[in-house]
Amino acid sequence: MKLITAIVKPFKLDDVKDALKLAGVQGMTVSEVQGFGRQRGHTEVYRGAEYTVDFVPKVRVEVLADDADVDRIVDAIAEAARTDKIGDGKVWVTDVESVLRIRTEERGTDAV
């Protein structure tokens, strides 16, 4: 089992969600986050004083997947989130040791 984590532009969340549903993904977790990569922040001006804002608002999408589905899901996310402009984000995959569905106590791939 793998955990797919994607950082995407906030306005792309709906596209990513639809693409994941199309790819057969049953559930996901999203959170509002801030950060920066190659895309830097922006400047704001208050009463003539300029401030830099380094952290850019992003959305983090987390999906648990079977090993066999991972490449397909990663591609679906990337395709949906891509604008070809700087700051499109990243997707990474990590190993997951165990998963438990709390209500049914299913474990492992059954719980994904």
Add this chain to the structure above:
Amino acid sequence: MDTGNTAWVLVSTALVLFMTPGLAFFYGGMVRAKNVLGMLMQNVFSMGLVSILWVVVGFSLAFGDGGGWVGNLDFVGLEGLGDVEAVLPGYVGDFALTIPPLVFVAYQMMFAVITPALITGATADRLKFSGYATFLGLWLLLVYTPVAHWVFSPTGWLFKRGALDFAGGTVVHINAGVAALAVVLVIGKRKGWPRETMPPHSLPLTMLGTGILWFGWFGFNAGSALGANNLAGQALINTHIAAAAGMLGWLVAERIKTGHATTLGAASGAVAGLVAITPCAGFVGGLSPIAIGAAAGVLCFLAISLKFRFGYDDSLDVVGVHLVGGIVGSLLLAVFSDLRVNSLGADGLANGGGSALLADQLVAVGVTLVFSFVLSYAIAKLIDVTIGLRVTPEQENEGLDTSQHAESAYAMSELGAMGRVS
């Protein structure tokens, strides 16, 4: 007694009262979220403390018959002012009031409430509440009431000398503006200023406050005609035009200098214009409020960068806007004042008047600057070394809301909701 005049001053009293919560929102939006309640409280608290001080002794010190320098104790506890026939010292002949004395007391009370509240913008994020409360009371009695007596009361020495101040350019804005500078020099900079960023947490709140201030300022300036008449109408339109011109002046200047026209700039420029027209409102006419407002908008925008050059932390630019705007208005009055607008005024330089008015205005501005600065510094220093005027560094990090008032402004999350202790 004139019922129409009375009705207008009653309404104006309510309008000016509304400016203080307006100011609270104007300032409150500009501070960080952990300090917004502290800022609102410092302003609203003035409505509590100053109102009581005013009826007990403040009005008497400002408008009692004590000669040119300060009032006296004749009106302590509003003694005798319930009588509609009571005549306030100096308010005879051309200056005779056509409204009940109590209405005048109430109207002037709202000026006394907002003036010290103006100072809190400069000292944002770091005043200890007990120290502030003490400062507020002492400043009202020792600084505000004498200056109000000199300038507003017909028995005051600056009034008699010929200095003009329709609604408080010296008494309110220069007085509070230079006091703000003095207090800031006593308590020092906010931790981390100017290296750390301390951006406004809610410019929508600031814009709401700007709207309330602009609205209430009609009572402040047009109400100072003390009648429902042509002069009030002139003061009202002057006030509105100057606010508009102030906004445009500031926006043009900041667009040229920083590349953007900002909402905070629009709000600040409007307030700068309103400040500058305050002394002039009932003495000028024609298109002069455009010049006065625009000059204030540009000059106040330039003035707010002075704090970075000289290193004083005037957090929300009370010096840059109220002190500078007040001086701009008080001096431009000597240029644009027009006897055709107000026969109790004078002609300024642009209307064939001599330089006598300019001299009187310079004296009024200079004396107010020195008196208010020295006394405000002394009061602040005295409080600072006794009960303390500034919060501890830990309390400053924590924010005024929880450290001074045990409250938070925004409960945005249900996570970690509170548990009841008692």
